Amino acid sequence: MQVRVNNLSFAYTSKTILNDISFTLETGEFLSLVGKNGTGKSTLIKCLLKILKVPDGTVFYDNVDINTIKLFKNVGYVPQKVEFSYEFPITVSEILSSAYRKKKDEYYTKTINALGINPFYHDNINNLSGGQFQKVMIARALLNHPKLLILDEPTVGIDHESMLALYEILENLKQDRVSIIISTHDIDFSRELSDYFLELNEVGDYRIYR
Amino acid sequence: MYLAAPSFIESLINFEPLRYALIAGICIGFIAPLTGSVVIIRRLSFIADTLSHFSLAGVTIGVFISKLISPAIININPIYMGVLFSIGGTFLIELLRSFYKNYKELSMTILLSFGVALSGLFIALTPGISTSYTTGLLFGSIMSVDKSDIFIILVTSALILIFAALFHRQIVSLCFDETYARISGINVRLLQFAITIILAVVISVFLDLVGVLLISALLIVPVSTSILIGNSFRQTIRTAIIFSEISIILGFYTSYKLSLPIGSTVALFNILILGIVMVFVRIRKSCAKKSEG
Numbered sequence: 366m367q368v369r370v371n372n373l374s375f376a377y378t379s380k381t382i383l384n385d386i387s388f389t390l391e392t393g394e395f396l397s398l399v400g401k402n403g404t405g406k407s408t409l410i411k412c413l414l415k416i417l418k419v420p421d422g423t424v425f426y427d428n429v430d431i432n433t434i435k436l437f438k439n440v441g442y443v444p445q446k447v448e449f450s451y452e453f454p455i456t457v458s459e460i461l462s463s464a465y466r467k468k469k470d471e472y473y474t475k476t477i478n479a480l481g482i483n484p485f486y487h488d489n490i491n492n493l494s495g496g497q498f499q500k501v502m503i504a505r506a507l508l509n510h511p512k513l514l515i516l517d518e519p520t521v522g523i524d525h526e527s528m529l530a531l532y533e534i535l536e537n538l539k540q541d542r543v544s545i546i547i548s549t550h551d552i553d554f555s556r557e558l559s560d561y562f563l564e565l566n567e568v569g570d571y572r573i574y575r
Numbered sequence: 576m577y578l579a580a581p582s583f584i585e586s587l588i589n590f591e592p593l594r595y596a597l598i599a600g601i602c603i604g605f606i607a608p609l610t611g612s613v614v615i616i617r618r619l620s621f622i623a624d625t626l627s628h629f630s631l632a633g634v635t636i637g638v639f640i641s642k643l644i645s646p647a648i649i650n651i652n653p654i655y656m657g658v659l660f661s662i663g664g665t666f667l668i669e670l671l672r673s674f675y676k677n678y679k680e681l682s683m684t685i686l687l688s689f690g691v692a693l694s695g696l697f698i699a700l701t702p703g704i705s706t707s708y709t710t711g712l713l714f715g716s717i718m719s720v721d722k723s724d725i726f727i728i729l730v731t732s733a734l735i736l737i738f739a740a741l742f743h744r745q746i747v748s749l750c751f752d753e754t755y756a757r758i759s760g761i762n763v764r765l766l767q768f769a770i771t772i773i774l775a776v777v778i779s780v781f782l783d784l785v786g787v788l789l790i791s792a793l794l795i796v797p798v799s800t801s802i803l804i805g806n807s808f809r810q811t812i813r814t815a816i817i818f819s820e821i822s823i824i825l826g827f828y829t830s831y832k833l834s835l836p837i838g839s840t841v842a843l844f845n846i847l848i849l850g851i852v853m854v855f856v857r858i859r860k861s862c863a864k865k866s867e868g
Contacts, residue, residue, distance in 0.1 A: 414758055415757075416754055416757075416758075435762075436760040436761070436762060437757075437758050437759070437760060438759075438760040440758055440759075442755065442758050444754070444755070447752050447754075447755075452802065453615070453616050453750075453802060453808075453811070454802065454805040454806050454807055454808060454810065454811050455747070455750075455751060455807065455808045456806070456807040456808070459747060459807060459808045459809065460747075460751055462744070463743075463744045463745075463747035463748045463751070464748060464755075464759065466744075466760075487807075489806050489807065505755070509759065
């Protein structure tokens, strides 16, 4: 899926977070969003997903303005944080099976195994560690064969083994021509995979480099 | 010659309204926790209370019209009026919220007050309204369900079960993470709208049996109890239904034997079960702490 961003700007009240950002991510390319905390990486991601309304600029997925897209069917998203109903019991299996549009098949099982979710597959989500929870979110994003995968700080809280597993998954997805946007502090993680980097600064400006 | 009072079972066999009430009770014992689980996760508990009070206005207006105008000219089932008002209430809440963007809860308080005020007015204006009828509206009446009502209740229950079966995946997605549900292709706005309409319909269809003040208790309390001991979404709902049905049966029997309002007896058994489970959970926690220590 091609992603084209033209002159995207976003501000919270009077503070500019994103200033006139433009870039094109071709099908199968890998873009790393980098920058210090508070420079707008998550905000940019939320603009790309229509979680935040973009007052200035346009975003196109395969030449279709996202404002005309009512439902995103080919986009996988791993959020930095999930606002879910804590204390209400729900298991990992229930979350993942509700996210998967088909009946559980080989691909579903392969995704669960690859991320090492089996040991806690039937556990209550409220009892998971931060790393375990992150694995579940990654699995959820991968389940519906996304053409565009957006990950917001996916390596936070996960162990080295899981990081290697995630790296392998992203590598395979890139080979399958899935477009990937990743926001990360851990530039070493995505350095080899990235086609280019988009670095944001505190005043909303950016630079793109390979 | 002394005649023994009929047993509960004999009364059920011989007395149609009692049978209808029990069938209705069993239906709500199933449907209410199913709906209530979504109400709790989506933080709609106050909306449930608001809609029940607004639905009461519809019911009382329906009764007023049916007393004033001959059924030959206009035949209005007060339940339908209650459903209309309950559904209309959901739209009014959204309209009021557009005026109070920073105080969204005001919309519910305003609508609740409006509903209660209208109810009071039309109860006062309706000729031949007895105190027992008014008590029944507030706290439920075991004799309130007739043949046409049971048809509505059974059809409504069946439709809700079909909806839950068809859309359970989307409902669980929405309940867990609304943002992701939207991104993953679920029409969140439409689903949310459908859930609110179902809530409005459940409230108004079962209002007569359980009473306006206690309908939301049946939606919320069994699920609140099962959350304390549940380990999964499915298990929580299953347990809530079991608790709910136990309360319905016990409350129904108590209401019949002691001539008490059924809404009150059922709600009190719900609370009793909640209390027992809370004690059990506290004891289990302190035993676990002791064995760790």
